[in-house]
Amino acid sequence: MKRPLYLFIAAMAAVPLLPTPEYWITLANYVGLYALVALGLVLLTGVGGLTSFGQAAFVGLGAYTSAYLSTRYGLSPWFGLLAGVVITAAAALLIGMITMPLSGHYLPLGTIAWGLSLFFLFGNLDFLGRYDGINSIPEIPVFGYAIASGREMYGLIWLLVLLAVFAVQNLLNSRPGRAIRALKGRGVMAEAMGVDTTWMKIAIFVLAALLACLSGWLYAHMQRTVNPTPFGLNTGIEYLFMAVVGGAGHVWGALLGSTLLTLLKDQLQTVLPKLLGSNGNYEIVVFGVLMVLLLQRARDGVWAFVRKRFPAAPPAVAPDDAPVLVRRARHKAGTTVLEVDLARKMFGGLVAVNDMQFEVKAGEIVGLIGPNGAGKSTMFNLVTGLLPLTSGEIRFRVGNEMRRINGQSSRQIVRHGIARTFQHVKLIPDMSVLENVALGAHLRGLHGEIGGLAAAMVRGNRSEEQVLLFEARRQLERVGLGHLMYEEAGNLALGQQRILEIARALCCDPTLLLLDEPAAGLRYQEKQALAELLAKLRAEGMSVLIVEHDMDFVMNLVDRLVVMEFGTRISTGRPQEVRSDPAVLQAYLGGVD
Structure with missing residues (x-):
């Protein structure tokens, strides 16, 4: 699995250096932004078993926080990122404490409720520009140089995407990662092993929200404008589709699902109007049918087929020797x-x-x-x-x-x-x-x-x-x-x-x-x-x-x-x-x- 991974990284690094059309650079940037949110949903939904339709609202929190602070007070976008992380973490912690204890269909309904609440909040606050949003958002400075073009944003977006991928992969291949993987339908067993399942659910909910916040921060300074439209329920559903189509239980499935759905939507919006005319959103109908067919044929996502072709080594390998854990003292016989x-x-x-x-x-x-x-x-x-x-x-x-x-x-x-x-x-x-x-x-x-x-x-x-x-x-x-x-x-x-x-x-x-x-x-x-x-x-x-x-x-x-x-x-x-x-x-x- 390492060779395909290295080839992928090399290919992504070469894209901005080649004479790639700007349109494809823009698509790649959006794929990276979507992948960050889908990666959080892999952790939350695919691995943790907690369905959320409201991640787009956390994208909005990250975008609006940095946009407001940088335009209203002239603060650095990096300070806006820090403030967005703090605000998003606090909001996610509060929302998570309320919704994560829910089970069954009540949990996704709860995420729909708070997702809609934040969406309408963005559109009704005067200081956020209501539904017109915020314009003239500054570029992100890096060592005194402002990142303005799409090619420059490409490098920053995909650097952060790869760092996030490796961070989540490292997390899942660890002691707390095993506890997270035990949440999905096995809470009784996890609790019996000493895992605080309620806290762990809230923790991955906050982590998924922070990845969405990072995506929103990048989006605001790439687009240079924000309004509530990209942060609604429909977008939240699309993010969940990306995770599921790529492979909700696999970290690299987030990247694959984001790529497939972004390219598919783009091609449908280009081809269908030529075939059926521009009256009507036919791409939504065709997109829905294709999603149903795909999920019928590949319930574990497309990444499952890739794994079969490129089998990976075990993520955890036991050493031949290591310090022995201290044992609990045994009771005296007969007591x-x-x-x-x-x-x-x-x-x-x-x-x-x-x-x-x-x-x-x-x-x-x-x-x-x-x-x-x-x-x-x-x-x-x-x-x-x-x-x-x-x-x-x-x-x-x-x-x-x-x-x-x-x-x-x-x-x-x-x-x-x-x-x-x-x-x-x-x-x-x-x-x-x-x-x-x-x-x-x-x-x-x-x-x-x-x-x-x-x-x-x-x-x-x-x-x-x-x-x-x-x-x-x-x-x-x-x-x-x-x-x-x-x-x-x-x-x-x-x-x-x-x-x-x-x-x-x-x-x-x-x-x-x-x-x-x-x-x-x-x-x-x-x-x-x-x-x-x-x-x-x-x-x-x-x-x-x-x-x-x-x-x-x-x-x-x-x-x-x-x-x-x-x-x-x-x-x-x-x-x-x-x-x-x-x-x-x-x-x-x-x-x-």
Whole structure:
């Protein structure tokens, strides 16, 4: 993939040096401006799964801020850029805090609402010239030289585009980038790994807005005039089309989509009036039909076809050696690690968990068994904070004291040392096995959330990445998946995906590991290997709470069993004791004679 990339950069650098017609230079400038906005939408919509129709309004904020300050007060366009960034960031932060928690169709409707609001605000403020806008905007000075011509603007626009591309690419191939990629439909898993998903959604919303602001700043000083027309809802929809057509999940898809749609619109506006006459906007109809056909044939965007032709090396490669992350101190064998005290969970009038009581000690494996619908997974979700308790308490040993953890969120609980897998596997299928596992080490990074984003974009996190990827490699080799670390996770068999989840949970450095049906889908030899791994973890002082339906696997592995039926504990004890309990035989193991 590097050779086509270098050829692309060389070709773009040669364009203004060749006798290229000015019209094509102008088109290339618009492609670059559109690509900046589409790049933000790749980050926000394609990767983060958050649909926005209002990005054109942020373009307007950047354009109007610099235009107003440079014409009204004679300030430098560079100061206008700084002011635009500050105003756009503040507006995006406020809007993001309101709209990003929305889900389903409410989120895109919310972005339409604020997009329209800003558009009409531009057109109704007297000091912004209302719908006539602002004229006589000065050129951008660079080292005392004013950039006036289209060829000169071309160099500045595409320099900033390439810098933005590499910054976003660096971000996505990093610890916070893995958290961003986990947002799309996998928020529960991301929270369980310690990711603050609400903050991360707001962060990428602000980043996308800032890229749009940069585009608006360039647009204002290239056109030398601004009015509200280019910042309306229709333009916002076109920006989203560019990201989707190019490949909403791919950074370089933003450039490809911007190029294709800009050239297509230009050709339709030239050709169709000659064929059908100038009465009517036929290009809009044809453009819409072509977009539908394209999306039917290439739902992942055109860039997906390019990737197949030029396969890329894995974006994340684990080093052969790196400093080992500091491990959490293990509890003394036999001390109580987890206490579930009269835990009750009600959904309306349905009692899903009925005054459950049990404990898990350091260095033991406890099995939680029962018929389907007994409430086992609900009990797991109560321990890990995915569900709130109706009554009762759950306490976990942090250091030398037992602390109440019910009422805390998943990301707070995992900080204490509780990690889990899921009954239905939750992973990022188009990301490598290595990166999926590295997501488990999210809380063990060296940078904070804001510092992590900034460091990632300028590759200031290279040492952190080496340490986290090496940890992920260690855990994969530990569970027997080291030979598959660069395979896409979605290509693994179900049993291998379950083992991947265990490796990801181990990356959290837990003292209590919760496994929800880990042996489901495994072959006999794989189950034997899993049992050996869990026995090794127990010997190291790890506590394990496991839900499993394979009785042979459970009986030969666990130290104690807790049996549930209809949300209630009906038996507890060693496997041989539970096996002969009449209540268990009646409820779970086939009944009594």
